[in-house]
Amino acid sequence: MCEVWEAMNLRFLFAMAVSKCVYYGMRLLGRQASYLPGWFAVKLCPDYLRHIRKAETVICVTGTDGKTTTANLLSDLLAATGRTVANNRIGSNTEFGIATAMTCSVTLSNRCRVDAVVLEVDEHYARIVCPKVRSDYIVITNVLRDSLQRNAHPEYVAGKLAQIDCPHAKLILNADELCSALLLPENPRVYYAIARQEGDGVTPPNRVNDCPDCPRCGAALRYDYVRYAHVGHVHCEKCGLASPAAEWLAMALDGEHHRLTLRHGEETYTLPMLHDSVFNIYNELAAVAVLSEMGLSMDEICAALEATPLTKTRLDQIQVKGVAVVSMMAKSNNSLPVSMVFDYIRRKPGKKAVILALDDLDESKSSERIGWIYDTDYEFLNDESIVQILATGVRCWDHQVRLLLAGVPREKLVCKQDELAAIEQLHCKDLESVYLLHDMSSYSRSVTAMEKIRKVLEGAL
Numbered sequence: 062m063c064e065v066w067e068a069m070n071l072r073f074l075f076a077m078a079v080s081k082c083v084y085y086g087m088r089l090l091g092r093q094a095s096y097l098p099g100w101f102a103v104k105l106c107p108d109y110l111r112h113i114r115k116a117e118t119v120i121c122v123t124g125t126d127g128k129t130t131t132a133n134l135l136s137d138l139l140a141a142t143g144r145t146v147a148n149n150r151i152g153s154n155t156e157f158g159i160a161t162a163m164t165c166s167v168t169l170s171n172r173c174r175v176d177a178v179v180l181e182v183d184e185h186y187a188r189i190v191c192p193k194v195r196s197d198y199i200v201i202t203n204v205l206r207d208s209l210q211r212n213a214h215p216e217y218v219a220g221k222l223a224q225i226d227c228p229h230a231k232l233i234l235n236a237d238e239l240c241s242a243l244l245l246p247e248n249p250r251v252y253y254a255i256a257r258q259e260g261d262g263v264t265p266p267n268r269v270n271d272c273p274d275c276p277r278c279g280a281a282l283r284y285d286y287v288r289y290a291h292v293g294h295v296h297c298e299k300c301g302l303a304s305p306a307a308e309w310l311a312m313a314l315d316g317e318h319h320r321l322t323l324r325h326g327e328e329t330y331t332l333p334m335l336h337d338s339v340f341n342i343y344n345e346l347a348a349v350a351v352l353s354e355m356g357l358s359m360d361e362i363c364a365a366l367e368a369t370p371l372t373k374t375r376l377d378q379i380q381v382k383g384v385a386v387v388s389m390m391a392k393s394n395n396s397l398p399v400s401m402v403f404d405y406i407r408r409k410p411g412k413k414a415v416i417l418a419l420d421d422l423d424e425s426k427s428s429e430r431i432g433w434i435y436d437t438d439y440e441f442l443n444d445e446s447i448v449q450i451l452a453t454g455v456r457c458w459d460h461q462v463r464l465l466l467a468g469v470p471r472e473k474l475v476c477k478q479d480e481l482a483a484i485e486q487l488h489c490k491d492l493e494s495v496y497l498l499h500d501m502s503s504y505s506r507s508v509t510a511m512e513k514i515r516k517v518l519e520g521a522l
């Protein structure tokens with residue numbers, strides 16, 4: 062009876078009709094239509110997300126880093142198994158963007174036409190969105206230091222996420238990240254983690270560590286191993302608090318053959334490793350845990366992983382006369398992801414050049430905020446294997462100052478605002494790889510830059 066009333070709620074139906082008209086109208090005009098259809102829906106019917114018919118499975122993905130990659134990966138994996146999926150991958154991860162995705166998931170008569178909905182949800186909106194869409198699963202990737210002007214301190218973000226009132230949703234959490242692992246203790250949960258690996262230290266390696274003390278008693282935490290920032294396995298000697306045990310534990314990581322060994326209960330599985338960077342392995346583990354909780358078999362998950370490359374806007378690679386040219390997204394304004402990319406590059410074998418194309422201008426084109434550059438570990442780029450660094454874009458001089466402070470020899474640096482002009486100065490001799498680090502907002506420019514790198518290498522080699 063309740064559902065019949067919902068379906069007949071005229072205000073809701075009117076809002077959906079308008080939302081669909083706006084969506085198809087904008088698409089006809091060649092616009093992306095990620096935000097406005099949902100804006101109309103919610104403005105006309107504030108409870109729009111509660112009324113809309115839900116798919117059999119609704120997955121929300123939130124957290125500081127990795128939510129876009131994880132949500133996209135989940136969508137791709139589900140599609141690879143033959144399921145129909147709606148998502149908000151084309152844009153906005155706020156309530157309005159999510160309302161647009163939900164509009165697309167139903168017919169005009171409010172009948173759901175997909176098997177699953179996968180929603181990337183901004184941390185600030187998770188407490189609003191997750192209950193309204195009746196999430197079955199909520200992935201919280203991590204709570205780490207983010208853009209200072211948007212998210213201040215991780216405790217502030219954790220406080221927002223702690224307000225998610227969705228008691229039946231199963232949480233999929235990273236046991237190696239304590240700030241998110243302890244959230245919403247009343248909810249059912251599954252943890253994933255990566256076991257100690259060769260090379261893991263016991264001292265946080267980054268300039269930034271936002272979780273040095275026990276959140277329960279305030280004593281200094283002890284790391285059994287740590288990978289980056291405060292991500293690792295930790296315990297408190299005073300009160301006994303420790304990182305939770307992980308149901309999904311990656312044991313061996315074979316980057317060379319792109320395989321990872323995963324332990325779940327008594328069983329051990331070997332899966333394709335989509336990418337060998339530790340942050341992408343965490344994303345993959347989160348996706349695998351969700352799919353398994355949904356009831357997919359490991360054979361089915363494995364086959365889907367084999368068929369699914371990582372989203373291209375995050376990672377792209379071409380070979381030019383034996384030189385690997387890799388385009389990687391590094392969220393500028395956000396010190397940890399950039400530091401992690403720096404760390405990843407320095408660990409790769411062979412002689413490398415790095416091109417920094419990290420613009421951190423916000424929507425109002427402000428150029429006042431450079432604090433993130435001093436939280437970022439440019440010291441990782443002061444490595445013998447990195448033979449040249451090209452600092453480009455509006456921040457090129459700031460990058461250069463920071464690189465010099467990190468001890469990078471001046472003769473390794475090229476500093477030019479025009480990235481195509483900077484690429485012309487690439488030293489190609491003996492180079493084995495070139496890494497182009499771009500921001501989400503500069504992806505289209507990075508495609509042009511990749512083409513320029515190809516031409517320079519082809520001309521020189």
Ligand SMILES: [Zn+2]
Nearest residue numbers: 275278297300
């Ligand atoms: Zn303690």
